[in-house]
Every structure is written in C-alpha cells, then in structure tokens.
Amino acid sequence: MPADAQGPPPWARTETRADCLDYDQLRKPHYGDTHVHTALSFDAVTGGVVEGPRGAYAFAKGLPTGLPPYDAMMNPARTAQLRRPLDFTAISDHGELMGETSICLTPSHPEYSDPVCQEYRDNIPQLDGGTGAFAFFIAQYAAVPVPFRHDFCGVDGTICTDQASLVWADTQDAAEEHYDRSDACVFTTFNAYEYTRAPLASNLHRNVIFRNEKVPSLPITGVEQPQFQGLWPELQSQCIDGIAGCDVLAIPHNSNLSGGAMFVPENIDGSPHTGADAAFRARMEPLVEITQHKGDSECRPGVLSSDELCGFEKMTGVLLGVSPGSGTTYDPRLFVRNALKEGLELEEAIGANPFKMGIIASTDTHNAVPGMVNEADYGKSGHLGTRDGTPALVVASVTESPLGGMEAQGGGLAVVWAEENSRDAIFSAMRRREVYGTSGTRPTVRFFGGDYDADLCGSPDLVDTGYRRGVPMGGDLGALRKKKSPVFTVLALKDPGGASVASAPLQRVQIIKGWVNSTGSTQERVIDVAGDPDNGASVDTTTCTPSGAGFDSLCAVWEDPDFLPSQRAFYYVRVVENPMCRWSQYVCNDAGIDCALPGTIPAGMEECCNEDRPHTIQERAWTSPIFYSPESFGRFKSVIKVKGGGADTLKIKASFERAAEELAPDTEDITLSLVDDDVIYTATIPAGTMTVNKPGASWSLTDPVGAVDGIKKATLKINAKGNAKLSLSTVKTDLSKADLTDHFIHTTLEAGSYSTEHARLWEVKGTTLKPQN
Secondary structure, eight states: OOTTOOOOOSSOOOSOOOOOSSOOTTOEEEEEEEEEOOTTSHHHHTTTOOOOHHHHHHHHTTOOEEEEEEOTTOOEEEEEOOSSOOSEEEEOOBSTTHHHHHHHTOTTSTTTTOHHHHHHHHTOSOOSSSSHHHHHHHHHHHTSSSOOOOGGGOTTSHHHHHHHHHHHHHHHHHHHHHOOOSTTOOOEEEOEEEEOOOGGGOOOOEEEEESSSOOOSSOOOTTTOOSHHHHHHHHIIIIITTSTTOOEEEEEBOGGGBTTOTTOOBOTTSOBOOHHHHHHHHHHOOEEEOEETTEEOSOOTTSSOOOTTTTTTOOSOSBTTOOOOTTOOOOGGGSHHHHHHHHHHHHHHHSSOTTOOEEEOOOOBSSSOTTOOOHHHHHHHOSSGGGGOSHHHHTOOTTTOTTSGGGOOOOOEEEEEESSSSHHHHHHHHHTTOEEEESSSOOEEEEEEESOOTTGGGOTTHHHHHHHSEEETTOEEOOTTTTSOOEEEEEEEOOOOBTTBOOOOEEEEEEEEEEEOTTSOEEEEEEEEEEOTTSOOEEETTTTEEESOOBSEEEEEEEOTTOOTTSOEEEEEEEEEOOEEOHHHHHHHHTTOOTTOGGGOOTTOGGGGOTTSOSEEOOEEEEOOEEEOTTSOOSEEEEEEOOSTTOBEEEEEEEESSOOTTOOTTTSOEEEEEESSSEEEEEEEOTTOSEEEETTTEEEEEOTTOTTTTEEEEEEEEOTTSOEEEEEEEOSBOOTTSOSSSEEEEEEEEETTEEEEEEEEEEEETTEEEOOO
C-alpha cells in the first residue's frame, strides 16, 4: 500500500524499494527521455563524446556537463546544463557494436591494435557532419541483409560478446547508482538499449526498455536477430518467459527515415499478420516515438493528409543517413498517423490492431545530454558531439549533414501519467499508453473519453470524473452511450516555465480523428476544439521577442457529430503553442547574420538565409489516442461484495456493439480477469463448456457449485445485428484481494487473439465495490 494510504495502483511492485511519499492516485505528469546515447555508442564516440551513462544521468538530474571537443588536458571546449531536470531517463546505447566499441577503446585489450580498430580511432573526433567516419564500422551489422561481426571478434563472435557483457553490466550498475529507491523518489532510471537495424538504409530502430533490474545477460541485437519482427519473440523468450519478474517493451522511432518499412504488417517470413500476430506486436510495441532529433514522424502534407500543421520539423530524406535526391517520394507508411489508420483497417480485417500505439517523444541525443530540447540552448550543444559542435556544422545543409544540421532539431520529451516516480509506475503507464509526447516544452495535457456532462470543464473534479466515467489517453472505449458519440474532454495548461525558462501561451487545441468508413477505407479529420488559430501571435525573429495573445489554459468537451457505433476510430489531441524562435534562428542571430547583406555571410552559414527553412516554431504536444472499437466494452455494470471468510461475490453485466469473431464459446477459451495491484479474480471458461441454447446466438453455463473457477452462472447472447451481452456471477468465493477503497480496477476479456479492457476508478460503499459505468 502506498505511503499515504490512498488506494493501490493498478500495478504490482516488482522491485525492492521504499514507497514514494509523493503518491497521487489520480497521477501526475513525469517528464523524461527514453532515447539517449553516450560514449558507449559507436557513433557518439566519433563525435568525441566521453561521458558515459553516469555522466548522462547526472546531466538529466540537473548537473552541468562538458561537451567536445576536449583539449589535451581533457578540458571541454563547451559546457551544457538543463534549465529544468528530468524525472526519468533511459540510456539506450546501441546494442550493436557495444563490445566492439569498447575493445577498440581499451588499450589493454588484445584486439585493440586490430586495423579496424585503428581506422575507427583515426576518425575520432569527427569534424564534419557526414557519416563516413563510422559507416564502415557499423555497415555489416546494421545495413546488410545478413549481419556479421568484425573478424577481430573471433570465429564465434565471443571475443566481442564477452566484452559487451561487461559493458552491459556496467550500464546496469550506472542505472542502479542513479535510481532513487528512497521514499523521496526524485529520479528514475531504466535499463535499456537500442536495437539498431537499417537494411539498405531503411531505419528499423527500436528502443528496448526493461521494467526493472531483471534483464537478459546481453542485449538482443540485429546480429542475433536480423529481422525486427524476430526481436519480439526473443524478448518474450529471454525476458518475459525466461527470467522471473522480467518485463519489457520496445519503442520504434524515426519511421520518417524507414523508407516505409517500419510499419509493414508482415511476419518475419513475409507472410501477412494474423490476428494473433497483430495482437502480439501491439503488446510488445505499445508506444511509438513521434518526434526526435532526426525529425518529426506524425504526418506530412499531401501524404494521405491535408492537415496544414503536418509540415512540422520534417526531414527531406526518407532513408537513414542518405541525402535526399530530386523527386523524393513519400510512402504513407513513413508516418505514424497513417500507421494508426492502417491499424484500424487491419483490425477490421483480422480482428486485432498491430499499430495500437501510444505516443511519446524523446531526443536521440548522441551527446550524452538527455532532455536538451530548449530552443535557445540546443544550437549551442547539438546532439552529435563534434559532428554538430560549431555554428556552421549545426546549421549545415542536409547534403553536408544528413543526420543533423539545419533539418535536425532538439527533439522532444516523453511524458507519463504515473502515480509516483518509480520504475513500476512509469513502466505501467507506458504499457497502458497513458503517455504523451512534446516537442520539448512542458505543457500539461489531460485527455479523457467517456460519458461526461457538457459542463465538465467547470468542475473542480474534472480529473476524478474523467477516470470514474471513462478512460484517459491510450485507453479502449466501446459503445458506452449506445448509439451516441463518446464525450471527449481535453484540458491543457501552458508550460509554467520558470526563472530561466521562457514559455509560450497556448494557441489552440485540436482533436485528430482517424476512422474506417463504410467502404472499408481509412479517413482522417482535424477539429479545432479550443483556442484561436487566428490569434495574431507572432515573434520578432531579429530579437526572438514574441508578441500577441494566447491562453494559459484551454478546456473543451466535445462529441463527434459523425460518430457511428459500427465504425472503429481513434482520437488523439494535439496542443499547439504560440510561435517562438526556432533553435536555428538563435544560432543565426548569435552569429550576426544579416540576410540583406549576402556578401557578409560567413562560409558554412548560408542555410541561415535559406527561405525554405523555418525561422520560427510552434511547439506542440501529442497525446496517445483513445481507441474506439465496436468490440470493446460498452455499457458495463459490476459489483464486488467483500464479506470475508470466503463468502465474497462478483457480478458483471457488459454489452458490446459488436461481438468479436473470436468471442466464440464453442471453439475458444474465454478468460475474464479483474486486476488492481493483485489479481482479484480470474476465470477461464474452456471452449465447449457452455451450453448452446441457440446456435451462434446464445450460450450459458450454470453451476451452483462453481466448479469452473467459481462461476455460478455465465451467459453470452448475440442478436441478429451482432450486438452482444455478457453476464457472469460467482458462487461465494475469496475476493479478499479487492481493496475496500476507491481505486483503479482493470477488467480484461480475452478469447484467442481478441482482448479488450475496461479500466475505471471504482467506488467503495461499505463492503461493496462498483464502477460508475
């Protein structure tokens, strides 16, 4: 039980640590970075970076750090410090070349003098923005169809994997040293790494995040599993099934540079996903990184979208590290919104959505500076060490710097709604997708979908009501209002800033809807629900002084006028701030660039006057979608009566707009579970156990003894329209794990690859627990 005796969270404690004093059942936003490279990554080393995980964690906690280049006495030429520390960080150094890089930098190692190592060291530090200094080192690991190790690793590769195990162990030690296990809960670390595959330059990278200190002995890399689809079963086998208490998820990033391959709905052998494949993929990859240093991946104007704001922070190229040629075409699968739409289409066809993803953002820094996203600071620090360590390099053209330069950005932040700042709480928020991403600023954004009154924005209990009568961002919704649209509520508060942090007012709040229409094709719509896109806000780019009105907070309650209960859809929120100077404008201003005097522009700074490049930016936040499905729980009534002594009872009645195809008692096991921080109740009705009252329409199980997991009676009815009703009641049983306090209970229904969840804040009255809907 948490230290302040509030209700338990909907997750179990999997590690030994003190309960957090700062615990909030209604959750708080925690800001972090899940994509950070240090001197353990081969391409950070070529940028002259010397700080490892310990230095990066210290930086994330607010301490200053040195930046390359360094002089002979290892004094840095530059320093950096966050204006606001982070709450959590995952160091995600490349799993590939982890051992090889260490060998090449360790003079006492027998393979230190290998010619490949010598060539690698000869390029440190790299003083240009290209990729040649390290491309030869990584190519055979990441870019070829069948990866293979350098010869100095030995015939079986163990010379390098043995060294990698030492580096991986030290990475874990660093995470443990900086993780606050006290009740202060100031800072959280995660054991993590990056899976780095880019066959033919198609970026397929994933950040792999472990829940706690229980991790495999080595990262699973592209050498062991060249196909990204093979990463998930390996993580399942080696972590979830192979180590007690181990849990893990993967986060794909930079779909914008994947050549369209990131979101291909195929298995490792090229066969199309089945429902089971799609459900497994969604479980292993519940999140996607929507923006980072190498560009934004939300959407692109003209690529299945007419959204005017889709041009935000776009890279010109479509492949990793490859300068774009003329006539570049953009595959729709480069972009997250299109993947979300295709996921709905696939769910309609195969019964499960492989792209049921929540949204975060991060930096992908290769400078060991997690959270370095402030527009005024990023241009001075960069994210690539010496590769973008001068004004000319940081504003270089895409031809000169295909992984950085003018098209790059500081990246963003991952924000999680968690009860406390601990690994279990944050990981669980990621797993349930109650997260959002920002382009670097820190607005607070709540998003709920459910059954709410129109005046909810004026209620001091908005958040409490949001959780009791609906779901937050990332949640599943069914037809809980029958034929009527769910009611969506969004509340956004501007970044509070601080003494050294300027913040912009909010300009507007939008809801982005994607859906599958009656002909089976996907559609999208962008709706302004609050604020004013024509508020006249602007910024003087010569001084970076903003002007114009805006909003400190925006709130809206919205119903979808085009809602049809038969059509699956997603809804996510985009919060847009007033314009401010982009990072590059600060760099150009500091260099004294006057575009009216072309002859005075220093060599290398020409991009400052490229009118095709933006000089301002409208920072923004993207929430995880709320997913509406006809097969999800609609109306839901349940009562848990806790009388003690094994005399407790449970009753559930639920409706569904459409019965899932796999909700078939004759051929599929049906499992119902209720969980908080414990398993309150779980029951599985084996296939063929229920009596068929009417073939394909009505089934029942009646047993006064409760031989099947305590079930006294269960019924499933499906009418001619496909609407379904499910009921279940138990005999007197032991439900003592149900805490008699208001708290979250998650109810899950599963059959084959079908799974849906009802998550609400339940209310206690005496010895009874029940949800409002």
